[in-house]
Amino acid sequence: MxxxxxxxxxxxxxxxxxxxxxxxxxxxxxxxxxxxxxxxxxxxxxxxxxxxxxxxxxxxxxxxxxxxxxxxxxxxxxxxxxxxxxxxxxxxxxxxxxxxxxxxxxxxxxxxxxxxxxxxxxxxxxxxxxxxxxFIEGAVPGWSVASQNKMPHAYKAGSQTELLRAQIEAMPEGGTYVMVAPPNPYRCPPGPYERISMVAHTLKATNPTAKIIIVDPKDKFSKQALFEEGWGKHYSGMIERIGPDFGGDKVSVNADEMTVDVDGEVIKADVCNVIPAxxxxxxxxxxxxxxxxxxxxxxxxxxxxxxxxxxxxxxxxxxxxxxxxxxxxxxxxxxxxxxxxxxxxxxxxxxxxxxxxxxxxxxxxxxxxxxxxxxxxxxxxxxxxxxxxxxxxxxxxxxxxxxxxxxxxxxxxxxxxx
Structure with a gap:
């Protein structure tokens, strides 16, 4: 129906x-x-x-x-x-x-x-x-609610959502968007991955050389096969996911420097969307x-x-x-x-x-x-x-x-x- x-x-x-x-x-x-x-x-x-x-x-x-x-x-x-x-x-x-x-x-x-x-x-x-x-304070080392205007969560809709979109639109050509995904359980299990899709849709039209990195503490996620099929079809080469096997569960951030540390490897982000536990x-x-x-x-x-x-x-x-x-x-x-x-x-x-x-x-x-x-x-x-x-x-x-x-x-x- x-x-x-x-x-x-x-x-x-x-x-x-x-x-x-x-x-x-x-x-x-x-x-x-x-x-x-x-x-x-x-x-x-x-x-x-x-x-x-x-x-x-x-x-x-x-x-x-x-x-x-x-x-x-x-x-x-x-x-x-x-x-x-x-x-x-x-x-x-x-x-x-x-x-x-x-x-x-x-x-x-x-x-x-x-x-x-x-x-x-x-x-x-x-x-x-x-x-x-x-949100659980300290769930992502270096991030707190006080950091949300630099590294928005946008998981409570309204001003945070508008802020994240403004940051995406202001990304430099070829810039990097990093999402720190949450551990289970959390609001809307497919939500972070639909967000990746929507960010990719926007960047494909406005900033096609941009990169998207997902730092994920989970071994698997909701609708994974469907999302990965869609990303390959629509956004080939744009999206990379770092799971726990490669340090996705060992992440910290620095909001002042706009960096994400993944098990010792530091990534410089132009936009960092932190979705904590x-x-x-x-x-x-x-x-x-x-x-x-x-x-x-x-x-x-x-x-x-x-x-x-x-x-x-x-x-x-x-x-x-x-x-x-x-x-x-x-x-x-x-x-x-x-x-x-x-x-x-x-x-x-x-x-x-x-x-x-x-x-x-x-x-x-x-x-x-x-x-x-x-x-x-x-x-x-x-x-x-x-x-x-x-x-x-x-x-x-x-x-x-x-x-x-x-x-x-x-x-x-x-x-x-x-």
């Missing part, structure tokens, strides 16, 4: 029903959602919509304009404009969600309150955390619900295994077999919304089912995808079956795959933001 805005929403839950703004009432059960991305915005919208005003829903999100990390690589490749990735929260507010643009800076699990940077706190009966990712957004640590870098959950309800009154979605949680992606977060949000509504209003709760598809663009109309369906077990979210594009596919199928991804983007953003 080809996905577009209408069919994507129909395959999830019914299209949004417009409603008057919710009147806050102390007698209603209260749900607070922290983080307004693919997980949080979807959960807030579905709880407000499906409870028909029976639940008081507050969404805490500092950004008034949210830029999706998924599809941001296409901006680097010149296939999208930045404004096409930005979404506001006005429609959610009109559908009964109390949207608070502020930072959540603390959680008191005993008092069931969320502290706000602007002062005061918001109380909850159930809390949903969907804060995305933060990742962990759950910091609010999960503040709530003391992480086990290592991620927040363990029950797949049946997306409830924290540490606090049953908290649900964790998307990139921040330990997801079992599911990858960390926008599609996954949206799928998990619907499971959590149903579970929360059932716990607070007594509505029926059905067994948890999940799905995910990750599309990637290699070159114009050359789209590939990977995906699977999942179910909840007592141990984890477990893969049931899956699919992946094949090497050697014809141009018509690859074009259809790309067009499917464009329809999905329209569908999921409508599902998230109403």
């Amino acid at each position: 080809t996905l577009n805005r209408r069919t994507f929403i129909a395959t999830g839950v019914a299209t949004a029903t417009m409603a008057a703004p919710m009147v806050r009432a102390s007698g209603k059960p209260r749900v607070v959602v922290v983080g307004g991305g693919a997980g949080g915005a979807t959960a807030a919208r579905y709880i407000a919509k499906d409870s028909k005003g029976e639940i008081d829903v507050t969404l805490i999100e500092p950004s008034r304009q949210y830029y999706t990390c998924f599809f941001s690589n296409l901006y680097l490749g010149g296939f999208r404009e930045m404004q096409s990735l930005g979404h506001s929260y006005g429609a959610l507010a009109s559908q009964g969600v109390n949207v608070v643009h502020d930072w959540a800076v603390g959680i008191d699990r005993d008092a069931k309150t969320v502290a706000l940077a602007g002062g005061g706190s918001v109380s909850y009966d159930r809390l949903i955390l969907s804060p995305g990712i933060d 990742m962990k759950a957004g910091r609010i999960c640590e503040m709530a003391s619900i992480t086990d290592g870098n991620w927040a363990p959950v029950s797949g049946h309800t997306m409830q924290s295994r540490i606090d049953e009154n908290i649900h964790v979605l998307g990139d921040a949680c330990a997801q079992g077999d599911m990858p960390k992606s926008g599609f996954s977060a949206n799928s998990q949000a619907k499971v959590a919304a149903m579970a929360v509504r059932g716990a607070l209003t007594g509505s029926k709760v059905f067994p948890a089912k999940f799905s995910n598809t990750c599309w990637s663009l290699i070159d114009s109309d050359d789209g590939i995808k990977v995906g699977a369906t999942y179910e909840a077990t007592d141990e984890k979210i477990a893969k049931v079956d899956g699919f992946i594009s094949a090497t050697g596919e014809d141009a018509a199928l690859r074009k259809a795959t790309y067009e499917e991804s464009v329809g999905w983007y329209a569908g999921i953003t409508a599902d998230m933001f109403g």
